[in-house]
Amino acid sequence: MSLDIRNLTVARGPRKVIDELSLPSFATGEFAVIAGPNAAGKSTLLRAIAGLLPSTGDVTLDGQALHALPRAEQAKQVGFMPQSLESRSALTVLDSLMVAMNAGGGLAGRALRGPAAGRHALEVLERFGLADLALRPMAALSGGQRQAVGLAQAMIRDPKLLLLDEPTSALDLARQFQLLSEARKLAREGRIVIAVLHDLALAAQWADRVVLLEGGGLRASGAPAEVLTPQSLSQVYGIDARVERCSEGRVMVMVDGLSQP
């Protein structure tokens, strides 16, 4: 299975946020990180792949034009975890998963109704360490909990492609670690996982590949050590940065100052 993105363009009014973007294929098992400065089009790219924004160009998953599929069909293949779950809802976490399962027309080939559906939802919650929150209303969750529930919602239909929009922005260090190792594990189980991350240290630590965007176009794509160099960081972010390898061979990024006034 592979994900191919060719000539993707996303316009917001007259402005092209993503302009004719083509990326090297993503392959099953890969955990890729999209990085880049603010307004580079990271989240826009992710949302366009997920089919949440109108776009032109080709997004092909497993040889299938993804956006030509009906919405419900797309949702079975693609899981999208938003940066923050905006929710004042009194629905419980478990209810929200039942909704995520049933709203798009149910799960393909699985008659999950009543207790069986509840059991499946709880399995997913348990996997992400959220079972304790099952009966808690969504509105009563902390930001971090809500973000984690977002991942469970995205995973409930067991998608082949998982898209995470700044999944660690509300998480403490332990939970960042937990979520990213889980994301990589989900990829290794036979999915493609793509996350937008601001934190380059995390990107360097976890990603198989970093896609560096700048101004709606591709700057570089490849292994973290290839993409995250002092030169590219200086050009893209306008910073003086050192990129060093620590004893385990991991890439570390240290910012010393701004390279442009």
Place this chain on the structure above:
Amino acid sequence: MSAVETILAEQSRRTQRRVLLVALLGLGAVLSVLLDLVSGPSGLPLEQVLQALTGAGEVPKAAEVIVWQVRLPVAVMALLVGAALSLSGAEMQTVLDNPLAEPFTLGISASAALGAGVAIVLGLAIPGIPALWAVSANAFVFALLALGLLQLASALRGGGSEVVILLGIAVNFTAAALLALVQFVASPDALQQLVFWTMGSLVNARWEGIAVLALVLALCLPFSLAASWRLTALRLGADQAQGFGLDVAHLRRWTLVRVSLLAAASVSMVGVIGFVGLAGPHIARMAVGEDHRFLLPASLFTGALLMSLASVASKLLVPGILLPVGIVTSLVGLPVFFALVLRREAR
């Protein structure tokens, strides 16, 4: 019992409780209709009312006429109008993601009133419609026009709910201003008729009107219930719902069509009735939560219950005088509603 089993048991206990609450609200609605049937200025004994209804035993002709041609149409109309307004309010609040949305706040009632005013005061009606139905038909068409405008706005602006709400408020004020203009030029006689209509009243309930409203409700309800998972998904945010595989713009559009038909049909039959479309869904939500599989039927029954009780109150509040039911829903209903909301906030 493992943690999973405990949670599942609790979940099914909650589901049972919601089913029970919905059933109780339904029972309450039925009982309130019976109460509506036995209350009235003529003071018929309960026994005679029941006999007239079932056709069993000897019933005086007068009792039969009172029950079948006065009380029953009023009671059934109250039931249907309450159910339709409350259901449309519930769906509107969800698709527009606004707890204040209802036919009244979005200018649908005001537009219907304007339509009625045009018929009553200016004598302008849709050709081919019998005089008896001219006012209702006009009100229906104007209400649909208002909703068509809202739909158009939302289609042009990509289905955003803020645009719909702002435009609804604008429609409300425009219709109210135009209605004031119509009232300004009205003869005293027509003015009185129009004011009475805008107060909302059940006394003109007729079986033909009931049939129309029942038909609209019967057409819309299955689609509403079928959309209940999708509507619940909207409570988690439009973006998230889209990610779950919903076509949110499509859902919004068709829900607004259903809501429009329900609201326009109700308002055109009985005039402006505020509060029920707002309070019905809120009370239902307090009872059964946001899962629309329960919320929609609960709203339906709560609206029917509220409207039937308002109908009863309109007969009993001032002995010998039948108050317009629209006044009663607001005067009696709002304090009750406030109390419920404040009690919930206090918890």
